[in-house]
Amino acid sequence: MATIKDVAALAGVSLGTASRVLSGSSQTSPDSRARVTAAAKELNYIANGPARSLRRSRTDVLGLLVSDIRNPFFSELAHAAEREAQRRGYTVLLANADEDADQEAAYLRTFASQRIDGLLIAPQGSDVTPLHALRDGGLPLVFVDRSVEGLDVPTIGTDNEDGVRRALTWLHGRGHREVAFVGGPPEVSTGRERRAAFLRFRDELGLSADPRLVAHGDFRAESGVEAMHAVLASGARPTAVLSADGLMTLGVARALREAGPVGADAAEPLDAVEIVSFDDLDWFSLVSPPISAVRNDATAIGRLGVTALVDVIEGRPGASHRVATSFVDRSGEPGGSAGSAEAGA
Amino acid sequence: MATIKDVAALAGVSLGTASRVLSGSSQTSPDSRARVTAAAKELNYIANGPARSLRRSRTDVLGLLVSDIRNPFFSELAHAAEREAQRRGYTVLLANADEDADQEAAYLRTFASQRIDGLLIAPQGSDVTPLHALRDGGLPLVFVDRSVEGLDVPTIGTDNEDGVRRALTWLHGRGHREVAFVGGPPEVSTGRERRAAFLRFRDELGLSADPRLVAHGDFRAESGVEAMHAVLASGARPTAVLSADGLMTLGVARALREAGPVGADAAEPLDAVEIVSFDDLDWFSLVSPPISAVRNDATAIGRLGVTALVDVIEGRPGASHRVATSFVDRSGEPGGSAGSAEAGA
Structure with missing residues (x-):
C-alpha cells in the first residue's frame, strides 16, 4: 500500500507539503495541491485514519444507511439521529438498503464517493469486505441496531x-x-x-x-x-x-x-x-x-449512534451501548373503535 | 456575474482550456486544473446549465429532500424514487426537512456541497431564494408532492x-x-x-x-x-x-x-x-x-419525479404531472379485531 512518502516523491514535493495538502490545509499553493492530489490518486493512496485522512477537510455531513426506510423503527431512528446531529452542528444524508445486501453495497460505494465525515450503518448481512474497505480508508463508522462480526467499531444495539x-x-x-x-x-x-x-x-x-x-x-x-x-x-x-x-x-x-x-x-x-x-x-x-x-428505543439508538460517531470523528473513543427495552402492556386498555368515543367508557 | 471568459483570463489559460477544466474533461494538466478551479472559486463562477456546468462530471447520485421521513407517504415516495433511480443507474441520497423551513435551507446547503446530479424536493414553504440559487447554479430540480410559486421546474403532484x-x-x-x-x-x-x-x-x-x-x-x-x-x-x-x-x-x-x-x-x-x-x-x-x-399515490409520484429529473439531467425536457387519486371505501369491511379471526365471519 502506498505511503505518504510515496505520494510526496511522485508529486515532487516535500513530505510536509504532501501532509498539508492531504490534511486539507489551506496553507498550500494551487500547484502543489494539484500535484499531490494527482499523485495520491495515481498511487491509490488512502490515509490510515481520520486524523491523517484525505477526508480531513471536514464537511459536517454524516451518512446514515438504514435497512428499510419504510420501517417505522428506522424512520424514527433516522429522525432522532438527525436531531442529535443538528444539535452538534452536523447534517445527515440518508440511504436505504431496502433489506438488500446488494443495495447496501451500492450505497456504500455512493457514500465513499461523497464528502461525508462518518457513517452510521445498520448492516444487512455478513459480508464485511466493503465495510473494511471504508474503515481502512479512514472513514469513521458506527453500527446502529445491527452489527456484523469481524469489524471492531462502536455498536449501538437493543437488548x-x-x-x-x-x-x-x-x-x-x-x-x-x-x-x-x-x-x-x-x-x-x-x-x-x-x-x-x-x-x-x-x-x-x-x-x-x-x-x-x-x-x-x-x-x-x-x-x-x-x-x-x-x-x-x-x-x-x-x-x-x-x-x-x-x-x-x-x-x-x-x-x-x-x-x-x-x-x-x-x-x-x-x-x-x-x-x-x-x-x-x-x-x-x-x-x-x-x-x-x-x-425498542429507536430514538435512543439514533441519538447514541450520532454521539459515538461524532466522538470518533473528533478523535475520541466512541462508546458502544445495549439500549434497554421496556414492555407496553395494553391488555387493560379498551379495544379498538378508532372513530368512536365509546372507548373512554 | 462572472463569465467563463473572466475565469480563463484570471487563470491565465485559453478559453478552451477553461472550458475543458470546467466540464470535467480529463484532457487537462494538473496545473491548469488548479488554476482554473481557483479562478472559478475566486470569481464565484457558476455555469449556466447542466450542459456547461461544474457539475458536468456526473456522479449518478440524486438528492431527495422530503418533508417528513416519519410520514409514511414520504417514506413510500422515497422508496419508489429509489427503485426507479436504481433502474436508471442512479442512487438516491435522502434528507429530511422535518416540516421545517430552516432545516430545509440547511439541507439545501448540504446538497449544494455534495456531488449530486440533481435534486427532487417537496418544498416546505414560500421562500424560493435558496432554490433559485441552486437552479441558477445549474443543478437540475424537480418538485414532488408540493410546489412553490415563482420557480419554473417540473412538478409531480397529486390531484x-x-x-x-x-x-x-x-x-x-x-x-x-x-x-x-x-x-x-x-x-x-x-x-x-x-x-x-x-x-x-x-x-x-x-x-x-x-x-x-x-x-x-x-x-x-x-x-x-x-x-x-x-x-x-x-x-x-x-x-x-x-x-x-x-x-x-x-x-x-x-x-x-x-x-x-x-x-x-x-x-x-x-x-x-x-x-x-x-x-x-x-x-x-x-x-x-x-x-x-x-x-394518494406516493409510488407514482416518486417514480415520475425521478423520470422527470433524469430527463432534465440528460438534457431532455422534464414532464409535469398531476397524479390521479382513488377512493378506498372500507364501509363494507368487517370491523377491527387485529388479533381475531371473527372478522372473517
Whole structure:
C-alpha cells in the first residue's frame, strides 16, 4: 500500500507539503495541491485514519444507511439521529438498503464517493469486505441496531434478549403455552439474537417446543403475512404469537384477519390469538384488541449512534451501548373503535 | 456575474482550456486544473446549465429532500424514487426537512456541497431564494408532492382537488352533513389546495358551513390530536371528519378516543364520528371501524419525479404531472379485531 512518502516523491514535493495538502490545509499553493492530489490518486493512496485522512477537510455531513426506510423503527431512528446531529452542528444524508445486501453495497460505494465525515450503518448481512474497505480508508463508522462480526467499531444495539424475555414472560403469565414466533432473517444480527432468545426463554418457561410454531420472515410486512399463514397451515394452533418486528406484526395481524373462520369447525377457533410485537408502532393502541409490545428505543439508538460517531470523528473513543427495552402492556386498555368515543367508557 | 471568459483570463489559460477544466474533461494538466478551479472559486463562477456546468462530471447520485421521513407517504415516495433511480443507474441520497423551513435551507446547503446530479424536493414553504440559487447554479430540480410559486421546474403532484371531492361526495352519500376538516399548514401548497377544495365542495354539496368545523395542523400526528380536540371544544358536533394527511388521521383517531364519553350527557354522543383520511395507511383496515381513505399515490409520484429529473439531467425536457387519486371505501369491511379471526365471519 502506498505511503505518504510515496505520494510526496511522485508529486515532487516535500513530505510536509504532501501532509498539508492531504490534511486539507489551506496553507498550500494551487500547484502543489494539484500535484499531490494527482499523485495520491495515481498511487491509490488512502490515509490510515481520520486524523491523517484525505477526508480531513471536514464537511459536517454524516451518512446514515438504514435497512428499510419504510420501517417505522428506522424512520424514527433516522429522525432522532438527525436531531442529535443538528444539535452538534452536523447534517445527515440518508440511504436505504431496502433489506438488500446488494443495495447496501451500492450505497456504500455512493457514500465513499461523497464528502461525508462518518457513517452510521445498520448492516444487512455478513459480508464485511466493503465495510473494511471504508474503515481502512479512514472513514469513521458506527453500527446502529445491527452489527456484523469481524469489524471492531462502536455498536449501538437493543437488548434483544431481555426484550424477548419480557414478551414471553408476559405471555406466560397470561396463560399462553402455545406461542408462535415470527422471526427475522437469520443473516441479520437482530434476527439471530431474537430467535435465540425466543428458543431459550420458550424452554425456560416451559412453553410448547412444537417446531411448527416457529417461522421467519425478512422484517417486512408481506413476510409476516406469509410466515403466519405458514404456521397456521402447518396445523399448529397457537393462542399467541410474538412477531420480531413491527412491520411483520402488521403482516401477522393481516394474516389472522385473512385466515378468517379457520377455527370455526376446528377444535380451537383462532379468535383468541394474542399478538405481541417486538417494536411498538403508533397505531397499536387503536386496534381491537390493542397490541402489546416490546418498546425498542429507536430514538435512543439514533441519538447514541450520532454521539459515538461524532466522538470518533473528533478523535475520541466512541462508546458502544445495549439500549434497554421496556414492555407496553395494553391488555387493560379498551379495544379498538378508532372513530368512536365509546372507548373512554 | 462572472463569465467563463473572466475565469480563463484570471487563470491565465485559453478559453478552451477553461472550458475543458470546467466540464470535467480529463484532457487537462494538473496545473491548469488548479488554476482554473481557483479562478472559478475566486470569481464565484457558476455555469449556466447542466450542459456547461461544474457539475458536468456526473456522479449518478440524486438528492431527495422530503418533508417528513416519519410520514409514511414520504417514506413510500422515497422508496419508489429509489427503485426507479436504481433502474436508471442512479442512487438516491435522502434528507429530511422535518416540516421545517430552516432545516430545509440547511439541507439545501448540504446538497449544494455534495456531488449530486440533481435534486427532487417537496418544498416546505414560500421562500424560493435558496432554490433559485441552486437552479441558477445549474443543478437540475424537480418538485414532488408540493410546489412553490415563482420557480419554473417540473412538478409531480397529486390531484388534491379531485381527492377531496371524492371524500366529501362519499361522506355526503352516507348522509353526513356536519363534516369537520383537519387541514394542513397554509404555507404548504398541498395544505392550501386541500383546504380550498374542502371549502368549495362543502358548499357545492350543501354541507354545514359552520366555521367551528374547520381546523388545521402541520401534517403531523400531534397536530391532528390538537386540531380535533379544538373542533370538539368549540362545541361543534361533527358526525364525520376529513383529515388532510395520514399522520393527522392517526391524531384524529387518538383524539376521538381520548375525548371519551364527551357526548354521554350531550345530545349527540360522539360514537358515530366517521373518519376519512387523505392518504391511505397500511393499518386503516385493522381498526374498528376501518378507516376509508383517498389513496394518494406516493409510488407514482416518486417514480415520475425521478423520470422527470433524469430527463432534465440528460438534457431532455422534464414532464409535469398531476397524479390521479382513488377512493378506498372500507364501509363494507368487517370491523377491527387485529388479533381475531371473527372478522372473517
